[in-house]
Amino acid sequence: xxxxxxxxxxxxxxxxxxxxxxxxxxxxxxxxxxxxxxxxxxxxxxxxxxxxxxxxxxxxxxxxxxxxxxxxxxxxxxxxxxxxxxxxxxxxxxxxxxxxxxxxxxxxxxxxxxxxxxxxxxxxxx
Numbered sequence: 749x750x751x752x753x754x755x756x757x758x759x760x761x762x763x764x765x766x767x768x769x770x771x772x773x774x775x776x777x778x779x780x781x782x783x784x785x786x787x788x789x790x791x792x793x794x795x796x797x798x799x800x801x802x803x804x805x806x807x808x809x810x811x812x813x814x815x816x817x818x819x820x821x822x823x824x825x826x827x828x829x830x831x832x833x834x835x836x837x838x839x840x841x842x843x844x845x846x847x848x849x850x851x852x853x854x855x856x857x858x859x860x861x862x863x864x865x866x867x868x869x870x871x872x873x874x
């Protein structure tokens with residue numbers, strides 16, 4: 749059962765597909781979460797998923813699976829995950845409606861929790 753906690757751009761879906769295909773071990777998707785970090789409060793985390801973690805919210809978008817740590821769901825609701833590439837760097841970016849601030853160096857962000865009713869509605873299968 750897939751939930752619409754967050755969505756992916758085409759570039760993010762393509763990059764996740766490349767990661768899955770290039771992995772030396774079986775990978776079925778990415779797990780996204782948050783951790784306390786930096787001067788603004790939290791940073792996004794990403795890990796390879798070889799098997800789903802019980803309790804994670806699963807997002808299937810554009811043919812790829814992203815698993816959301818349940819402790820992060822209330823902070824990620826409505827987020828769009830993208831993959832950006834420039835001459836100097838490349839990486840996943842997050843456009844998060846729950847973000848209220850960010851540090852100057854870009855290492856961490858400040859997030860507020862989403863409305864609990866909105867989370868419950870997002871968890872209803874489409």
